[in-house]
Amino acid sequence: MKIISSFALLVVSTIALAESTWSVAIETEEDWHYYLRDCAVLSNGNAVVSITGPFEDPFLICFDREGEILWSRHILEAESSRAFESLGGLVTLDDGFAVCVHSEPRATGIDTDVAVVRMDSSGSILWTFVLGEDDEDIWMSTDMIPCSDGGLLVAGCPGQQLLGGYVFKLSADGRLEWMTQPEDIEGFALSVLQTVDGDYCVLVSNYNSIDVQHITSDGLVSAPITVADSEIPIRARISRINDSFWIFPAIEGHVLCGERLYPDNGMQNEIIVQLPSDCEVQLADILDGDLLISGGTDGLDDALLLLYNFNGDLLWQRCYDTGADDYLFKAILSNHGILAMGNINSISGEVLSFWILKTDISGIVEGAGITENGILLIEPEVMYIDLYDR
Secondary structure, eight states: OOOOOOOEEEEEEEEOSOEEEEEEEOOOTTOOEEEEEEEETTTTTTTEEEEEOOTTTOOOEEOOOTTEEEEEEEEEETTOSSEEEEEEEEEEEETTEEEEEOOOHHHHHOOBOOEEEEEESOOOEEEEEEETSSSSSEEEEEEEEEEETSSSEEESSSSSOOOEEEEEEEEETSOOOEEOOOOTTTSSEEEEETTTTTEEEEEESSSEEEEEEOOOSSSOOOOOEEEEESSOTOOOOOOEEETEEEEOOBBTTEEEEEEEESSOOOOOOOOEEETTTTTEEEEEETTTEEEEEEEEEGGSSSEEEEEEEEEEEEEEEOOOOOOOOEEEEEEETTEEEEEEEEEEEOSSSSEEEEEEEOTTSEEETTOEEEOOOOOEEEOOEEEEETTTOO
8 A cells, every 4th residue: 555645856956057957855754665776867968867666666757957857757567567676777878768677586586587678868668678577587687888889788696695697788679689698607797897899898706706707799708807806895896997997896994995907907006095084975986087976974964075086186075965964875977067866864854855966067056055164055945746646
């Protein structure tokens, strides 16, 4: 039985000289099931966020460049008997985007599936692909990336931190082109990327070692190359910086350390960033030689965005205050500025709110008040949307 019938959207939108900046808070009830999962900036400058939760159908909201809602909708409610309640990863494609979700054993027993939905910028579904709908195996997704031919590459495993990874390739029109065999990737497939020559690499954890495996454009998998004899967090991702591959494990002791993995050449083999000691932060995005950090001050009174270069130099730091305790757990850099998301606890005083923040490329929100300490003050407006309106 649905207890919650709607949520409030708190919005402020102002026009910047180059790109509009805005802030949105999605206010929830105490027994809310949904969680804010991912965000993406489309090629036209609009923004999409994904929301998933236990036993609920995935929900998407699209904002225009001024922060107004263009459309919102559920997906996958009629595609399968599964409850697609996890991941919600978004990637931008030409004239739209794709979202990847998977079901959980608690919702479906031991039989779980992975779904990829390709949508255009207007919110129409172009195609849907479901892995595992016709079997009783366990499928879980860990990463999805766009490919240079317009298709998608998805990595996953048979369960949370269970060994035995897989990678499959979808064409631009949603056809399964190939999938690795169970014995090809023995470890836990964490992350994938496409190389400059059009092939792929997958980052694999074997609990006490870290491997990289090369995959050709038609799905042939090489033997693993061990790049480190250590454990790696499940959230670790492989990134291509220039012509080399890097990983950035979890932040420890307010220090972010990036390690070159493969190929092991070049002038720089390690990136070390000393982060402020009075904050709780994490690596959010890597783009054009910069590292975007998101989080909040100790006690989570104010949210933070920080930008560093690969030499560990702080380029700028922005602090945001919505009038409550707030935190930004994800952010992405784009040509249209920075799109970030997190939590506010809370604008109305009693509940947790989901927060989406759009800034310019320097982290500035036009029209926001500024305190003597340089903190940006944001006062949202209220709008409403019915989450369960089909």
